[in-house]
Amino acid sequence: MKRNATAIVGAAESTNMGKLPNMSQIQIHADSALNALADCGLTINDIDGVATAGHNAVELAHYMGITPTWVDGTSVGGCSFMLHVRHAAAAIEAGLCTTALITHGESGRHWIGRHGSPIFPSLFQMQFEQPYGVSRPPTMFTIPVMRYMADYGLTEEQLASVAVVQREWAGFHPRASFRDPITVDDVLGSKMICYPFRLLMCCLVTDGGGALIMTSAERAKDFPNKPVYIRGTGESAETPLISQMADFTSSQAFRVAGATAFENAGISHGDVDHLMIYDAFAHLPLYGLEDLGFVGRGEAGAFIADGNTRPGGQLPLNTNGGGLSYMHSGMYGMYALQEGVRQMRGTSPAQIKDAEISVVHGVGGMFAASGTIVMSNVT
Amino acid sequence: MSSDGRVIPTPTPETQHYWDGAKIGELRLQSCNSCGKVYFPPRPFCPECGSRDVVVMKASGRGRLFSYVINHLPTPGFEPPFAIAVVELDEGPRLMSNIVGCPQTPEALKIDMPLEVTFETLNDEITLPQFKPAS
Numbered sequence: 001m002k003r004n005a006t007a008i009v010g011a012a013e014s015t016n017m018g019k020l021p022n023m024s025q026i027q028i029h030a031d032s033a034l035n036a037l038a039d040c041g042l043t044i045n046d047i048d049g050v051a052t053a054g055h056n057a058v059e060l061a062h063y064m065g066i067t068p069t070w071v072d073g074t075s076v077g078g079c080s081f082m083l084h085v086r087h088a089a090a091a092i093e094a095g096l097c098t099t100a101l102i103t104h105g106e107s108g109r110h111w112i113g114r115h116g117s118p119i120f121p122s123l124f125q126m127q128f129e130q131p132y133g134v135s136r137p138p139t140m141f142t143i144p145v146m147r148y149m150a151d152y153g154l155t156e157e158q159l160a161s162v163a164v165v166q167r168e169w170a171g172f173h174p175r176a177s178f179r180d181p182i183t184v185d186d187v188l189g190s191k192m193i194c195y196p197f198r199l200l201m202c203c204l205v206t207d208g209g210g211a212l213i214m215t216s217a218e219r220a221k222d223f224p225n226k227p228v229y230i231r232g233t234g235e236s237a238e239t240p241l242i243s244q245m246a247d248f249t250s251s252q253a254f255r256v257a258g259a260t261a262f263e264n265a266g267i268s269h270g271d272v273d274h275l276m277i278y279d280a281f282a283h284l285p286l287y288g289l290e291d292l293g294f295v296g297r298g299e300a301g302a303f304i305a306d307g308n309t310r311p312g313g314q315l316p317l318n319t320n321g322g323g324l325s326y327m328h329s330g331m332y333g334m335y336a337l338q339e340g341v342r343q344m345r346g347t348s349p350a351q352i353k354d355a356e357i358s359v360v361h362g363v364g365g366m367f368a369a370s371g372t373i374v375m376s377n378v379t
Numbered sequence: 380m381s382s383d384g385r386v387i388p389t390p391t392p393e394t395q396h397y398w399d400g401a402k403i404g405e406l407r408l409q410s411c412n413s414c415g416k417v418y419f420p421p422r423p424f425c426p427e428c429g430s431r432d433v434v435v436m437k438a439s440g441r442g443r444l445f446s447y448v449i450n451h452l453p454t455p456g457f458e459p460p461f462a463i464a465v466v467e468l469d470e471g472p473r474l475m476s477n478i479v480g481c482p483q484t485p486e487a488l489k490i491d492m493p494l495e496v497t498f499e500t501l502n503d504e505i506t507l508p509q510f511k512p513a514s
């Protein structure tokens with residue numbers, strides 16, 4: 001894909017987040033979309049491309065009153081929106097549409113107007129995993145970690161420190177669900193969910209949404225906001241079965257998506273000013289840091305525990321507080337992208353000074369899929 | 380699903396041999412005549428090389444505890460806390476299992492501990508391979 005050929009010109013989250021007992025899921029999509037349109041001064045009539053996940057993209061188009069020439073319903077879990085950004089960039093470049101709207105809305109807490117899992121069920125998962133008592137994500141996504149701990153000596157304290165550091169970042173954000181500082185002892189003392197994972201190592205369950213509007217880099221200069229250029233992208237998939245992940249200490253989908261995006265963007269790790277790694281659970285940033293190549297294998301636990309990713313550290317990571325503290329509707333990827341956009345616009349409540357390159361890395365399912373976006377405010 | 384809400388597998392054509400095997404106390408894998416790959420879950424072709432020249436084989440039933448969690452969440456058909464594990468078989472493939480016949484604690488469940496297959500009858504149709512500490 002051509003570097004910096006497209007840009008995000010509109011970006012917004014839903015008006016409210018957290019508990020939305022009076023909004024259906026599609027309504028949250030629309031609320032986010034209207035906010036993103038207002039953000040860039042466009043109207044529905046300007047949109048000719050739509051993409052969404054976890055909800056019928058056709059319903060989105062019709063509900064919004066859009067007649068699209070490009071539709072993308074890729075729904076591979078929480079990183080679907082990274083894939084949508086990638087696909088939209090390609091579609092705009094290829095002339096399939098001029099202005100793409102990517103929406104996320106999820107009644108993750110209240111399940112109003114929500115029609116089941118955003119990911120297709122897996123034949124093998126139903127036969128070979130569910131009979132053993134796996135159910136919700138905390139019982140599956142966590143399974144590889146004991147192997148990682150045995151192989152690399154990761155401690156429960158280091159795992160807990162991921163949540164502690166991210167809570168520090170959440171403290172900057174008025175919209176974050178949880179903002180009060182926590183300690184490693186608080187995390188280890190919180191309710192046991194799925195050993196070794198305690199409650200504070202697991203993501204929130206909330207309602208909310210977000211939307212992005214993309215167009216060509218050429219047109220992007222005419223909008224009120226600083227354009228956020230799509231510099232590089234990557235995507236991949238591995239398996240819907242956590243038990244069949246090839247390497248329990250590393251995600252193949254992460255490695256492929258990350259390396260593809262870095263190569264596409266023509267950047268090295270030292271160029272990255274700001275990093276988002278989808279954190280449904282506390283181990284995700286560890287796998288992400290290693291699989292994207294920011295640290296060596298087995299080094300991420302100490303890297304985070306030593307403060308390298310906290311406010312003032314050398315590699316600001318998950319500066320909104322992440323799925324652990326900011327919000328997590330189920331498919332968190334959109335909120336990671338929103339924070340990447342804010343950082344590139346210079347408008348984040350936890351703004352990294354002079355940041356020019358942001359890497360936003362997502363996971364879908366339980367290490368099932370992945371998408372990586374490299375954004376920049378310079379070309 | 381059983382009366383207590385536990386998920387009961389529904390065999391499909393390509394997995395029938397696996398469930399038929401479990402019913403008579405055999406853990407079955409498949410192997411490829413073209414490249415030698417031993418694989419799981421069941422498919423009528425080799426995921427390594429794509430060959431359809433594959434056979435069903437009886438596994439040794441021996442393996443090691445590759446990774447696990449101890450689930451504390453309420454789960455239909457189970458009494459928490461209980462371990463959800465992944466077992467690496469001596470033949471190479473990994474599969475999910477509970478670890479039966481031992482305390483469900485980190486002290487009792489040691490990574491890499493040797494395990495052997497046992498079978499849990501769920502109903503007249505389905506018997507589920509399970510693993511226990513090797514004798």
Ligand SMILES: [Zn+2]
Nearest residue numbers: 411414425428
């Ligand atoms: Zn083969």
